Amino acid sequence: MKTITFGGNPVTLVNEQVNEGDKAPDFNAIDNSLKPVKLSDFKGKVKLISVFPSIDTSVCSVQNHKFNDAASSYGDKVAFIAISNDLPFALKRFCGAEGINNLVTLSDHRDVEFGTNYGFLIKELRLLARGVVIIDKDDVVRYVEYVPEITQEPNYDAALNALKELV
Template sequence: MNKTNLNVTFAGNPVTILGNEIKVGDKAPDFTVINEKLESVKLSDFDGKVKVLVVYPSIDTGVCAAQNRKFNVEANSLEDVAVLSISVDLPFAQSRFCGAEGLENIITLSDHKDLDFGEKYGFVIEEFRLLTRGTVIIDKDNTVKYVEYLPEITNEPDYDAALKAVKELI
């Protein structure tokens, strides 16, 4: 797996990010992850919709939980938009969290099996085999329109910038 040129830290300590760094204007690579029923899900399953990829290390942390809560609230008001919440958590943990929190507007997907998403989009933290935090917005024609890799994993994403990018596409 390639190393990116991203300078990312976790609690102030540098980490190595692996995969192919995605950029605005790129054609969004298709990837395969699994849902709560352990079924394969592809990005192409959401063709014709704007896709918001909410990427994070683990649903069992405060910042990741806040990130998912925020995008769940926003997803309620976005038509023709699929909000895909992606981590390497087991699908059971993702489902448990969403059930406990009442999150019904996001689609949780796990990259734990093959890291297919993480490798194709440059989100794999080599030291932990987790995904780094970020947001990717993809238009209905599968062109990447917005990308944020958080320089410090423990920080929350720029929700306003991401939502502005989404609203410009719908």
């Protein structure tokens, strides 16, 4: 298991981290209208999952803007999913105010299934660590980044290059 820090302090991630080549675990989350959404709802599509702790921080805002901009060039070929433990109302407010319209924003706050199944849940904070997971059309994990220091941005170039190879 990789060491993850938040502000330089080590944190504990619940469960095992996913690895490239793993079958992507399904999970339940809720969208901005409180509707349940599962990974399997995106069956047959390539999926880029952008994982972040809280929409109300500057780094998370940048991350969502970067992937929203990237998503515009893929049309419906790729499902760009942004997930955190923020309440759906906060995600909806942010997306509306910031013009984020190419991402499916999901809240993992209720059941924390994504965080637990993918090893992103921070035990001490009940927030998700920062990272990116890319899953192919056959639901196999093809790219994973657990950002070592949660206050830093993910490697956008590496993630988007990995995505290009699948589309």
